Amino acid sequence: MFNDLSSTPSLLATRRSGKPRDMIAPGPSPEQLDRILAAAIRVPDHGKLAPWRFVVVPQDKRADFAALLHRAMEQQTGTARETPYDAIEQFAHQAPCLVVALSCPVRTSPIPVWEQELSAGAACMNLLLATHAEGLVGGWLTGWASYSSLVCAAFGGAPGDRIAGFLFLGSPGRALDERPRPEPAAVLSVWRG
Template identity: 35%
Template sequence: MTTPNPLQFLDSRLSVPSKQLTEPGPDDATLTRMLRAAVRVPDHGKLVPFRLLRIQGLARHALGEALVARTLQRDPQAPAAAIEKERMRFSHAPLIIAVIARLTPDHKVPEQEQLLSAGCVCFALLQSAQALGFGAQWLTGWAAYDEAIGRTLGLRENEKVVGFIHIGTPKLDVPERERPQVAALLSDWQPPSVVSTSNHA
């Protein structure tokens, strides 16, 4: 009997490009289960410095049209190919979860730690999607940082998009790519040598 590898989903984690994701996506019950796992992240101060925004169905296309309008506002001469890319940006995967950081300024928990907690949700959601047989990709792009698009998404002043997690069924098997070698990344810290400044006769 083969002993299951408890780290198999970490060992095999990979991103499936959003253009290669299609129906079906997770149903409501499956998504709830995925999200329940994804929000079990380190959260110093128990602030829950994140919230989740589901984008699916016709809402995906509406968001694409908002990106088109904003692109033309920023660059009225934008080429047709760029316009079409924005129109379709959220139309491939059947489901997108926007992970939004809710930052509490001037708190004893630094904002960076709050932001990192929200980032952990993104990664955990990738893991839970893959564990249940779906493909997923964590994307940002200019839309994640644009104030006008943020207002379209209903973001408040203290909120920012940490990632758009595209989820669906992979159309193909994604090949493995080269991964960092741990030996090249790991080093041992040693305390600095104590240098005596005393003068000895």
């Protein structure tokens, strides 16, 4: 069951992103991960298209994930010598749990692709909120690998699909930082016609 963070407003107001490199065990249990993923897909979805997919990368497949990233970097740069070996290894092995989110718009649908991509982003945000509700921390990263067609295809992406992000989940290894937020007056207004 989700942790009671006293209320939905409290849950929303206290969610923070954690840095995946700082995450430690435990990550979500299998039951927690099931609840997190079930919550992730309860998002607005015009046309009921489910234009997103989530792929869990188990711990025992992280070395395979690193090898995939090395191949993708070599394909991108044309040489293995330019591959930032340590950075790729660190990225692939950080945090106890990794979920790859794919944006998979149904291009034959009359629903605009933009709306489908927004639904994929909402699913990622729901995943982060559900992770927080479970008393864990999540971090949503993109970077060069999320734009690699080789990496996308390895996770089941079809042509035209994209990686929406790598969602790392775990326990915070240190206190989470509060990032600067805009003043509400700087980003909110009332339309006066």
